[in-house]
Every structure is written in C-alpha cells, then in structure tokens.
Amino acid sequence: MSISNISRRNFLKTAGVATGGLVIGVALPMNALAAKGIMKDSGEELNAFIQIDDNGDTIIYCGRCEMGQGISTALPSAVADEMEADWARVTVKQGDGDEKYGPQATGGSASIRVMFQPMREAGATAKAMLIAAAAKVWKTSPDNCFAESHFVINKTNNQKLGYGELASIAANMPVPEKPTLKNKADFKYIGKELPRHDQDEVVVGKRIYGVDTKLPGLKYAAIVHCPVLGGALKSLDKADALKMKGVSDVIEIPRFNIPFGSIGGVAVVANNSWTAQQAVKQLKIEWDLGENASYDTKEYKQQLVKNVEKPATLASERGDLNKAFGEAKHKMSATYTGGHLSHAPMEPNASVVWVQKDSCEVWASTQSPADIQKVLGQYLKREPKDIVVHVAMAGGAFGRKFKCDYVHEAAVISQETGAPIQLIWTREEDMRTGYYHSINAQHIEASMDENGNVTGWLHRAAFPSISTLFDPSLVRTPANSLGDVTNHLFGVENMRVESGDAKAHTRIGWYRAVYAIFYGFAFGTFADELAYKAGKDHLSFVNQLFDNNKNKDQQAQIKRAKNILAIAADKSGWDKRQNLPKGQGIGLAVHYSFQSFVAMAVHVEVKGDEINVLNVDCVIDCGQVLNLDGATAQMEGAVVMGMSLALSTEVTFRGGAVVNSNFHDYPVMRISDMPNVRVHIPDSDESPTGLGEPGVAPFAPALSNAVFAASGKRYRDLPFKPLSV
Amino acid sequence: MKQSIIINGKDHVIDVDGNMPLLWFLRDHLEFTGTKFGCGSGLCGACTVHVDGQAIRSCVIPVSSLVGKKITTIEGLSENGDHPLQKAWLNNNVPQCGYCQAGQIMNAASLLAVNASPSEEEIDTAMQGNICRCGTYQRIKKAIVEAADTLSKEV
Numbered sequence: 001m002s003i004s005n006i007s008r009r010n011f012l013k014t015a016g017v018a019t020g021g022l023v024i025g026v027a028l029p030m031n032a033l034a035a036k037g038i039m040k041d042s043g044e045e046l047n048a049f050i051q052i053d054d055n056g057d058t059i060i061y062c063g064r065c066e067m068g069q070g071i072s073t074a075l076p077s078a079v080a081d082e083m084e085a086d087w088a089r090v091t092v093k094q095g096d097g098d099e100k101y102g103p104q105a106t107g108g109s110a111s112i113r114v115m116f117q118p119m120r121e122a123g124a125t126a127k128a129m130l131i132a133a134a135a136k137v138w139k140t141s142p143d144n145c146f147a148e149s150h151f152v153i154n155k156t157n158n159q160k161l162g163y164g165e166l167a168s169i170a171a172n173m174p175v176p177e178k179p180t181l182k183n184k185a186d187f188k189y190i191g192k193e194l195p196r197h198d199q200d201e202v203v204v205g206k207r208i209y210g211v212d213t214k215l216p217g218l219k220y221a222a223i224v225h226c227p228v229l230g231g232a233l234k235s236l237d238k239a240d241a242l243k244m245k246g247v248s249d250v251i252e253i254p255r256f257n258i259p260f261g262s263i264g265g266v267a268v269v270a271n272n273s274w275t276a277q278q279a280v281k282q283l284k285i286e287w288d289l290g291e292n293a294s295y296d297t298k299e300y301k302q303q304l305v306k307n308v309e310k311p312a313t314l315a316s317e318r319g320d321l322n323k324a325f326g327e328a329k330h331k332m333s334a335t336y337t338g339g340h341l342s343h344a345p346m347e348p349n350a351s352v353v354w355v356q357k358d359s360c361e362v363w364a365s366t367q368s369p370a371d372i373q374k375v376l377g378q379y380l381k382r383e384p385k386d387i388v389v390h391v392a393m394a395g396g397a398f399g400r401k402f403k404c405d406y407v408h409e410a411a412v413i414s415q416e417t418g419a420p421i422q423l424i425w426t427r428e429e430d431m432r433t434g435y436y437h438s439i440n441a442q443h444i445e446a447s448m449d450e451n452g453n454v455t456g457w458l459h460r461a462a463f464p465s466i467s468t469l470f471d472p473s474l475v476r477t478p479a480n481s482l483g484d485v486t487n488h489l490f491g492v493e494n495m496r497v498e499s500g501d502a503k504a505h506t507r508i509g510w511y512r513a514v515y516a517i518f519y520g521f522a523f524g525t526f527a528d529e530l531a532y533k534a535g536k537d538h539l540s541f542v543n544q545l546f547d548n549n550k551n552k553d554q555q556a557q558i559k560r561a562k563n564i565l566a567i568a569a570d571k572s573g574w575d576k577r578q579n580l581p582k583g584q585g586i587g588l589a590v591h592y593s594f595q596s597f598v599a600m601a602v603h604v605e606v607k608g609d610e611i612n613v614l615n616v617d618c619v620i621d622c623g624q625v626l627n628l629d630g631a632t633a634q635m636e637g638a639v640v641m642g643m644s645l646a647l648s649t650e651v652t653f654r655g656g657a658v659v660n661s662n663f664h665d666y667p668v669m670r671i672s673d674m675p676n677v678r679v680h681i682p683d684s685d686e687s688p689t690g691l692g693e694p695g696v697a698p699f700a701p702a703l704s705n706a707v708f709a710a711s712g713k714r715y716r717d718l719p720f721k722p723l724s725v
Numbered sequence: 726m727k728q729s730i731i732i733n734g735k736d737h738v739i740d741v742d743g744n745m746p747l748l749w750f751l752r753d754h755l756e757f758t759g760t761k762f763g764c765g766s767g768l769c770g771a772c773t774v775h776v777d778g779q780a781i782r783s784c785v786i787p788v789s790s791l792v793g794k795k796i797t798t799i800e801g802l803s804e805n806g807d808h809p810l811q812k813a814w815l816n817n818n819v820p821q822c823g824y825c826q827a828g829q830i831m832n833a834a835s836l837l838a839v840n841a842s843p844s845e846e847e848i849d850t851a852m853q854g855n856i857c858r859c860g861t862y863q864r865i866k867k868a869i870v871e872a873a874d875t876l877s878k879e880v
Binding site for chain 2: 067068069070193195196198199200202203204205206207208209211212214220245246272273274275277344345346347348393394395396397398424426427428629633634636637638639640641662663664668669670671672674676677
C-alpha cells in the first residue's frame with residue numbers, strides 16, 4: 001500500500017511496496033543542503049525509508065555506507081527514537097545504491113551531520129501518521145493519543161494499538177506538514193549507548209562483507225597491477241598461467257584514465273581465488289613504466305623540504321608579516337614532514353560484478369555506490385542508473401573504498417568472460433596500488449613579542465594534492481586546500497600562507513582525517529615549540545593564542561576548543577605533571593577538523609629511543625552525539641590509527657613503485673602497543689558534526705609534545721620510527 | 726579412498742589441489758566465509774581457526790597437511806554463539822568493522838584453553854599476531870579478561 005497524496009516537492013516523498021504496511025521516506029530540501037555547502041543545488045529529491053509490516057516488524061534502511069564507523073546503527077536509531085519504535089522490533093538494512101536515499105558517498109565524517117535531521121523527521125512523520133491512524137480507529141483526536149514503544153495509546157481509556165495493526169491504515173493518513181521532533185530530554189536511543197545492530201552476526205562469523213559474496217557460477221579473479229602510475233603493459237607471456245589446472249582466462253586491463261578507474265593490470269580468472277593468485281605469479285610481464293618511474297619518496301621528501309624552506313606561491317595573506325617579523329622579540333622556525341600512508345583496511349579491495357547484455361550488477365564493499373555507477377556506466381557505455389549496486393559491509397575502508405578502481409576491474413573481467421566475477425586483491429596489491437595519503441612538508445616561521453604573544457606566522461605547505469586525481473596537471477596544492485591553515489583558530493594578526501611545488505607521482509587520496517593529519521601535526525607541535533621558547537607551558541600558551549583571535553565569527557569555536565583542551569589537561573593530571581617519574585611526560589594538542597573539536601593528552605614514558613605510550617585522554621566536542629558507545633569506539637580507534645601513523649607506518653616508493661608489500665613492512669599498531677585510552681565526551685546541544693576522522697589529527701602532535709616533555713627530544717617527522725624498507 | 730578433514734564436526738573430502746591453503750578450501754570450496762582473508766602470509770591473524778584445538782593461520786596451511794585433523798572455525802566455536810568469549814565480545818561492544826574479529830575470537834579461545842586466567846602481558850603475547858585496523862584492542866583485552874573470569878566461575 002502506498003501513500004499517494006503527496007504533492008509538495010522537495011519536502012516529503014513516499015514510495016509504495018508490494019506488501020501491506022506503511023512505507024515512508026523523507027526528502028531533504030535541496031536548497032537547505034546547498035546552503036550548508038554539502039551539495040550542488042540540482043533540485044533532486046532525497047529520501048530515506050522506513051517500512052512497517054502488518055505484524056509490526058520494522059525495517060529501517062541506512063543509505064550511508066557502513067565500514068565499521070557504526071553509521072548503520074546510529075542513523076536508524078535516530079529514526080526509531082523519533083517514531084517511538086521498539087529497537088528490538090527494528091531490522092536495519094543497507095540500502096542499495098539509489099539516489100532515493102540521498103547522498104550516499106560516505107566520507108568527510110559527514111553522515112550524521114547531513115542525515116541526522118532528515119532521519120529524525122522521517123521517524124517523526126511515521127509516528128504522526130501512526131497516531132493519526134489510531135485516532136481514526138478510535139474516532140478520537142490525535143491529540144488524545146500518544147506513541148510509546150511500538151504502540152499508540154489512547155489517553156482517555158488506555159487502549160493500545162500496535163504499529164503492525166496500524167501500519168496499513170497509517171499509510172493512508174495525510175503526511176504531516178512539519179512533524180514535531182522530540183525534546184532532547186525525551187530521547188530513548190539518541191545519545192545513549194546502543195550496541196551495534198549487527199554484532200551478533202559478527203561474533204559467529206555470519207556477517208557478510210563484500211569479500212564474502214557468493215553467486216551460482218561465480219568465477220574468481222586475481223590481479224597484478226602496473227607498479228607505476230602512468231605505465232603500461234609492454235609484453236605479456238601468459239602461457240604458463242593458462243596451463244594451470246583451474247585457470248580459464250588471462251585478461252589485460254588497460255589503464256582507464258578517469259579518477260577512480262583502474263591503474264591498469266593483468267588479471268587471471270580461475271575456479272578459486274588461490275589458484276588465480278598462484279597463476280598471477282606465473283605471468284611473465286614487462287611494463288613500460290612511463291614518466292613516474294624515477295619517483296623516490298626519500299628524495300622527493302627532501303625536495304619538498306627545500307620547496308617550503310624558500311619562498312613559494314602565495315595562497316593567502318593578512319596583516320603585515322614583514323613588519324611583525326621586523327619587530328619580533330623572539331623568532332622561531334621549524335619544518336615538519338610526513339610520508340605516504342596506505343589505508344590497509346583488514347578486508348582488501350573486493351567485489352563481485354556480473355556484466356550481462358542487459359544488466360550489470362555489483363556487490364561491493366564501497367563508500368560510494370554512486371561513483372561505481374558513474375565509473376562502470378562510463379566504461380560500459382550505459383546509464384549510471386542501469387548499474388545495480390548492492391552495498392556490502394566493508395571490512396574497514398578509511399577512505400580507500402571511496403575509489404572504485406577494483407570494482408571497475410571486476411567489471412572489465414566480467415564483460416570479457418561473461419561470468420560473474422569475484423575479484424579480491426591480495427594484500428600486496430592493496431599495499432602497492434593505493435590512493436595514498438599525501439607525502440608532505442610544512443615550514444612555519446613565527447614571531448613573538450616580549451609577552452609571548454604570536455605576532456606573525458608564515459606557513460608554507462607542500463604536498464601532492466588530492467585534486468591531482470581530477471587535474472593531473474596541477475604542480476602544487478591549490479590555495480583553497482590551504483583554507484584550514486588560513487582559518488586556523490589560533491589568533492595571529494599577521495599571516496602569510498604559501499603553497500610549495502609538489503607534483504604528484506602516484507595516486508593521492510583521502511585517508512582517514514586527510515589533511516588534518518599534517519595540519520594538526522604542524523600546528524600542534526609548533527605551538528609547543530613556541531611555548532617552550534616563550535618560557536610558558538603549552539596549556540596557557542595555547543589559550544593565549546586562542547584569546548588573541550579577535551575574529552567574531554570564530555569566538556564560539558574558540559570557546560569550544562579551549563573547553564575540551566582544558567578537560568584533556570584536567571583528566572590527564574597535567575597540573576601534577578612535575579611529579580611524574582623521570583623519563584615520563586604529558587603532551588597536549590587540540591585540533592578542529594570536520595567541524596568537530598578534539599583535544600588529546602598523551603602520557604608517555606621514554607627510555608632511550610623507546611617510546612612507550614601509557615595513557616591517552618581524548619576529548620571530543622562533536623555536538624549532539626547519536627551513539628555514545630559508538631562515538632567512544634571511534635575515538636579509541638582514532639587513537640590507534642593516529643599512533644600507527646605517528647610511530648611506524650609509511651609507504652616508500654623507489655623506482656616509481658611501492659616498496660612495502662604486507663604487514664611485516666607496513667607495521668600497523670598491534671595489541672601490545674595499546675595504551676590506556678580514556679574518552680571524554682562532554683554533553684552538548686550543538687548540531688552533530690564529524691566523528692570518524694577528527695580524532696586522528698591531535699594524536700601525533702600530542703605525542704611529539706609528550707616525548708619532548710619526557711626527554712627533551714623533538715620529533716618533527718612522521719613517522720617517528722620509520723622502518724627501513 | 727579420498728582423504729578428508731573434519732570441519733566443525735563434519736567430514737569433508739579434500740577434492741582440491743592439496744597445496745590449497747585451508748583458508749581458500751573453507752572460503753571458496755565449502756563457502757564457509759566466516760574465516761577471513763587478510764594478508765595471505767600469516768601476518769595478520771584474520772584467518773585464524775583451530776586445528777585440534779590449537780590456533781593456526783589457515784592462509785598458510787595446505788589443506789593436505791590436515792588430513793584427519795579436527796578443524797574448528799568461528800561458525801563451529803559454539804553451538805549457539807554463546808562461547809564466553811562471544812558473549813564477552815557482545816557485552817563490551819568490541820567489533821567496529823568486525824572483519825578481524827572471528828580471527829581474534831578464535832585466537833583468544835585457543836589462549837584460554839591453555840591458560841584460563843592470562844595476565845595482561847600473556848594476553849598481549851598471545852594476541853600479538855592478530856591485527857585490528859579499526860583499533861579495538863582495548864576492548865579485546867577487556868573482553869578476554871571478562872571471558873576468563875566467566876570460565877573460572879563455571880569450573
């Protein structure tokens with residue numbers, strides 16, 4: 001049964017299903033999204049769906065992609081809360097790639113920020129229609145009814161009607177003009193500690209990930225990629241591979257030169273993944289490596305340092321920096337660097353694609369089904385909407401699975417062979433064929449007056465930009481990518497921001513926290529170096545830096561940043577740090593990114609070259625929290641990822657190709673490295689903001705500051721303890 | 726007579742190339758997908774199963790070397806998903822993406838089978854080979870301690 005009496009465009013929209021019951025969607029006014037700068041104003045309607053069956057079973061669809069960040073629990077719980085659904089009666093389902101769910105590209109820590117309000121409205125709308133249905137049955141006024149835990153209750157006589165009984169009647173009720181949302185005090189699920197909806201399946205091995213898709217007639221593929229960006233196949237001898245039992249095809253995949261297309265490679269198709277992987281090793285391939293064949297990250301990093309230690313291209317300027325520098329009481333400069341990073345989710349890139357004459361169906365771990373539709377549509381010369389994308393649970397993603405080169409490759413193989421193809425990359429291919437976090441260098445020079453006020457700040461950054469994916473001709477990061485430097489909350493009247501040359505020689509991509517990783521590191525560490533120079537402690541020095549910001553538009557943000565930094569300091573015992581044993585120290589850092597504020601206090605013990613992280617106090621202000629336990633878990637995970645990149649992970653290129661291959665030479669954090677992480681989340685009535693990424697940024701600077709406090713040794717290069725590969 | 730192995734109490738004939746690692750025999754041949762592929766080199770622990778009760782990395786063990794052995798995978802760890810570790814995992818909301826957790830649980834089960842009340846250091850040592858990229862280590866430790874506690878009360 002469907003609701004068909006809706007004519008108001010751009011507000012509420014409904015859709016019918018074959019079975020009885022209430023199905024409801026909610027649309028976001030596009031101009032509201034455009035106003036928030038989230039999407040272009042294209043006039044499209046956006047929907048999210050609730051389905052209540054006649055027996056009361058309720059399905060809530062999550063349109064955003066799940067990769068472990070908990071969004072498929074958080075957003076549906078907001079719907080359930082507003083509709084007074086009993087969470088035990090709710091099943092969460094992942095929506096396929098479909099614009100009716102609104103923007104599904106899951107990145108930028110934006111899911112809750114974008115979808116919280118519309119999902120609440122979807123729930124509230126359903127509740128209003130269920131109440132209206134009950135009122136009709138009882139011939140009373142809706143005001144005389146209320147909803148509670150999957151029932152509507154008659155205030156006069158306490159009669160109850162279940163949501164299942166009401167669903168098909170509710171489907172014919174008018175859709176409320178403006179559904180009333182609950183007050184915070186009445187929330188049952190929002191802001192509480194709700195377990196993940198799918199963890200029962202996880203612990204028994206029944207949760208299906210992209211890598212687990214099985215279809216009748218499925219064939220298995222493995223691939224080896226061209227090791228250098230821009231290279232191409234020169235010669236291929238596939239005879240030995242084809243001789244292997246179980247091998248059916250060897251497929252050449254030329255580079256598809258669009259942002260998320262294949263880098264180019266050779267795939268083997270077999271009757272199982274292992275045989276395909278073994279056969280790949282039997283291929284005799286010569287590559288023409290092309291113009292990036294001399295890429296060497298050790299040399300490149302040195303070049304970046306040179307490029308930021310000399311005048312570069314102006315990105316923004318305010319005040320009079322030369323005057324400030326001329327009148328300085330103290331001057332200080334430092335250069336910070338960082339290497340490429342590989343996302344290395346535990347589930348390597350994997351998908352199943354079946355291209356047939358009249359259809360193309362995809363099952364993939366992905367962060368962006370729409371990009372799969374776009375890329376495959378372009379490759380197959382079909383309409384994006386004709387590419388059916390089933391969004392699978394991703395076994396980690398961290399930005400990697402936003403880019404669908406691996407899905408494109410499976411589509412090529414399926415088209416060539418006519419079979420449904422499961423392509424699983426080996427760990428080695430995953431490590432060597434990434435979209436890497438930018439290698440980077442930043443040089444800061446600052447002046448201070450006699451009171452330790454920062455009077456001038458020159459900030460030069462050089463890193464190959466993500467924008468090079470879309471415009472490979474870029475030779476340096478565009479000024480607009482340096483906005484987070486220009487608009488940093490530290491109060492500096494005279495500032496100049498410059499962009500150093502940094503041509504890309506590999507594919508650069510979003511990695512959890514993106515540029516906040518190195519901006520946070522440079523700002524947070526340099527502030528500590530300045531404080532030391534000025535003879536002040538980090539906390540009072542940074543507070544003074546914030547207080548010197550007179551920009552009216554940033555006062556609310558500064559208040560929040562100072563607040564969480566104070567909490568981090570307080571929880572860590574910052575005031576009593578002088579009492580710590582010799583060789584121990586506490587470092588602080590605070591960073592604003594993805595519209596959220598995160599402060600960390602890292603407590604370390606340093607013995608010679610050994611850095612032992614003991615405790616981390618992590619404080620986040622991300623506005624209203626949807627799932628307190630989920631938010632806590634995100635912060636714990638962010639500390640671990642921050643710690644990996646601060647201490648040990650780095651992707652090295654030599655001869656244009658990645659040298660690292662697996663977890664032995666890309667040493668991510670293991671359990672024995674785990675510090676005691678304490679997460680503190682102050683209650684907030686502000687709108688919800690980013691959560692998945694912002695926690696990563698402040699760890700590395702807080703660690704650098706802690707090690708300095710403990711030992712006097714200053715680390716300015718990420719990672720601090722690179723493995724020689 | 727064809728050789729076979731016992732997986733979660735059932736006999737399975739080895740009718741694949743004997744060099745195939747157990748992982749792919751499970752995943753592609755029997756379609757038991759609970760055991761995960763992470764690295765293919767025994768470096769990450771995502772593929773951990775039990776051979777006669779002992780945790781091994783199924784990605785590097787040829788299936789032919791396991792003739793007649795008893796294999797337990799995550800699907801067979803307990804009758805109803807109620808192993809104390811599975812309950813403790815739920816109680817502590819351990820999983821984020823969850824991909825590594827089958828391997829983590831299987832490895833922890835093997836630890837508790839030989840050491841009913843491991844110290845924090847012993848947990849670290851035993852679980853060192855299991856990577857979680859989401860960073861759930863703190864909760865994994867807590868859950869293992871909790872499960873050990875439950876087990877000690879059962880005896």
